[in-house]
Amino acid sequence: MEESKVRARRLGTLGIWAALLVVVCVGVSYFVTGLLVRNDQSWEHDEEQGHHWLHQELALTPSEVVAVDAFEPDYHRDRAKLLENFNAQIAKLRGLLVEKDDFSPEVNAAIHELHVVHGSLQELSIRHYYEMMSVLPPEKKEKLRKLAVEALSEPE
Incomplete structure (x- = not known):
């Protein structure tokens, strides 16, 4: 009887840690990928905290705006696909947390799949940063x- 209580407590603690991990992963991903743009699927220069803000902060010239904006369509397309996948992985893990009573191989695999997508989002954002760096003059870099x-x- 006592052993089952200990096991239940451990499983409960593990569930809390897994849920916390999901929250942290989501937060970090949105923070990093939202570094230069908002988190919705559309993109406009007038978005709050979007590239319009960045253009102002950097005081970009018209030719610099054209150079920086050349990267945007591909970046936003790739980001939208990754965010869709990321949200699907979150939903999958959420479902497993509800249906599984212990840390199963399926839960472990879902966590690792989520990490892969999260890493891809981070890499995409950092690559985009370096693309912008490649077209800016030294003082704006x-x-x-x-x-x-x-x-x-x-x-955050």
Whole structure:
């Protein structure tokens, strides 16, 4: 009887940790991928905290705007696909947390699948940052670098 209580407590604790992991993964992903754009699927220059804000912060010239914006369509298309996959993985893990009473191989696999997609989102955002860096003059590269470091330094 006592052993079953200990096991139930351990499973409950494990479930809490797994749920917390999901929350942390979601938060980190949205923070990192939202570094330069908002998290919705559409993109417009006038989005709150979108590229319009970045253009102002960097005081981009018209030719720099054209150079930076050349990367946007591919980035937003790839990001939308990854976010769709990420949300599907979250839904899958959420379902497993509801239906499974213990840390099963399916739960473990779902967590690892979520990490893979999360890593892909992070990589895409960082690659996009470097694409923008590649077309900016030195003083604006430094400003973008400072903005990125500030954004990554603020807890969300």
